[in-house]
Amino acid sequence: MKILLDSGSGGRASQRLIADVFLRHFDNGILRRMDDAAVLDLQGPVAMSTDGYTVTPLFFPGGSIGTLAVHGTVNDVSMMGARPRYLSCAFILEEGLDSDVLERVVADMARAAEKAGVAIVTGDTKVVPKGACDALFITTAGVGEVIADPAPSGSSARPGDAVLVSGAMGDHGLTVMARRDNLTFAADVASDSAPLNQMVERLIAEVGDIHVLRDPTRGGLATTLNEIAGQSGVGIVVEESAVPVHESVRAGCDVLGLDPLYLANEGKLICILPREKAEAALSVMKSCEFGAEAAVIGEVTASERPRVELRTFMGGSRLLSMLEGAQLPRIC
Numbered sequence: 001m002k003i004l005l006d007s008g009s010g011g012r013a014s015q016r017l018i019a020d021v022f023l024r025h026f027d028n029g030i031l032r033r034m035d036d037a038a039v040l041d042l043q044g045p046v047a048m049s050t051d052g053y054t055v056t057p058l059f060f061p062g063g064s065i066g067t068l069a070v071h072g073t074v075n076d077v078s079m080m081g082a083r084p085r086y087l088s089c090a091f092i093l094e095e096g097l098d099s100d101v102l103e104r105v106v107a108d109m110a111r112a113a114e115k116a117g118v119a120i121v122t123g124d125t126k127v128v129p130k131g132a133c134d135a136l137f138i139t140t141a142g143v144g145e146v147i148a149d150p151a152p153s154g155s156s157a158r159p160g161d162a163v164l165v166s167g168a169m170g171d172h173g174l175t176v177m178a179r180r181d182n183l184t185f186a187a188d189v190a191s192d193s194a195p196l197n198q199m200v201e202r203l204i205a206e207v208g209d210i211h212v213l214r215d216p217t218r219g220g221l222a223t224t225l226n227e228i229a230g231q232s233g234v235g236i237v238v239e240e241s242a243v244p245v246h247e248s249v250r251a252g253c254d255v256l257g258l259d260p261l262y263l264a265n266e267g268k269l270i271c272i273l274p275r276e277k278a279e280a281a282l283s284v285m286k287s288c289e290f291g292a293e294a295a296v297i298g299e300v301t302a303s304e305r306p307r308v309e310l311r312t313f314m315g316g317s318r319l320l321s322m323l324e325g326a327q328l329p330r331i332c
Contacts, residue, residue: 001099001100003093003095009127025107025110026120028119030086030121037122038086042143047143047151050073050141050142051139052137053065053069055068056180058135062191063266066104067109067112069109071266074196075196076215078213079214081210082146082151084142086121088123088141090139091123105136116195117197118142152211153212154232157272158211159300161212163296165243166196166271168249169220171192172191172263172265173265174253175190189248189252191266194289199269199291200213200269202288210271210272213271214227216268219323221238221270222259226321229307230306236300237299238298241313308321
């Protein structure tokens with residue numbers, strides 16, 4: 001079956017699509033009421049994030065546009081020191097989309113939400129004429145209860161802080177590019193798409209005093225560190241030899257002329273906190289499901305101008321600037 005324009009008209013076809021696909025996979029007490037908005041049970045300060053997902057191809061090793069739509073928003077809410085609770089989702093569907101493709105995407109979203117412990121409680125569906133979008137786009141918004149006091153912020157890095165990452169860099173960006181362009185490498189690569197909320201909760205509860213949490217998605221590690229340096233008015237020094245990168249990703253980047261430090265990640269975080277807490281944070285990260293390759297990669301320094309410096313394998317140093325241009329289009 002194909003998605004037709006009347007599936008987004010608000011009539012019987014729309015109701016069938018909602019009941020047969022979305023409600024069947026996302027079913028929960030709040031969504032089942034089918035009201036115009038969801039009434040949520042939240043206490044205290046709330047973190048909220050929204051994001052759009054237009055990745056192509058829709059499916060790739062390690063994930064899909066459905067897993068990204070859940071993991072990306074769950075992780076953005078988590079980076080504010082919050083416990084994600086609820087998601088909304090809006091679908092833009094192209095006329096003629098195979099209904100089996102939609103079913104697979106929605107099923108991926110349902111499984112990802114269940115694993116992350118969040119509920120999809122409201123949403124919307126529109127169908128546009130063929131050619132008006134590329135198969136399907138998803139927008140998700142998430143809300144969660146802030147459990148850190150104070151909440152981490154990109155403006156809170158301080159000289160002397162340690163910089164940690166929760167795992168290897170560049171997996172997602174190279175995977176999507178390889179699948180889109182039918183590239184093969186000597187070793188397989190797969191997206192790191194994953195929810196990080198449980199790791200964040202443990203860092204807050206067991207370590208505390210987390211100054212910055214960020215997920216280095218578009219623009220990768222280098223761009224995200226530059227954003228933090230700019231927000232906090234500091235320098236950041238990174239040891240290239242300490243940054244975990246899978247050999248398959250490094251080899252693929254060598255062939256394609258890419259830098260893994262600028263490739264997108266969808267299941268990794270940057271944690272910046274006082275140096276004396278770095279080992280405790282590293283221990284917590286390594287004991288989590290998605291943190292086995294966590295590492296301390298550098299430190300925050302005082303600087304007259306915000307900057308990120310890379311100490312290279314060869315013993316020299318160079319500035320890591322923000323990403324210029326579009327290195328990899330449509331990776332999330």
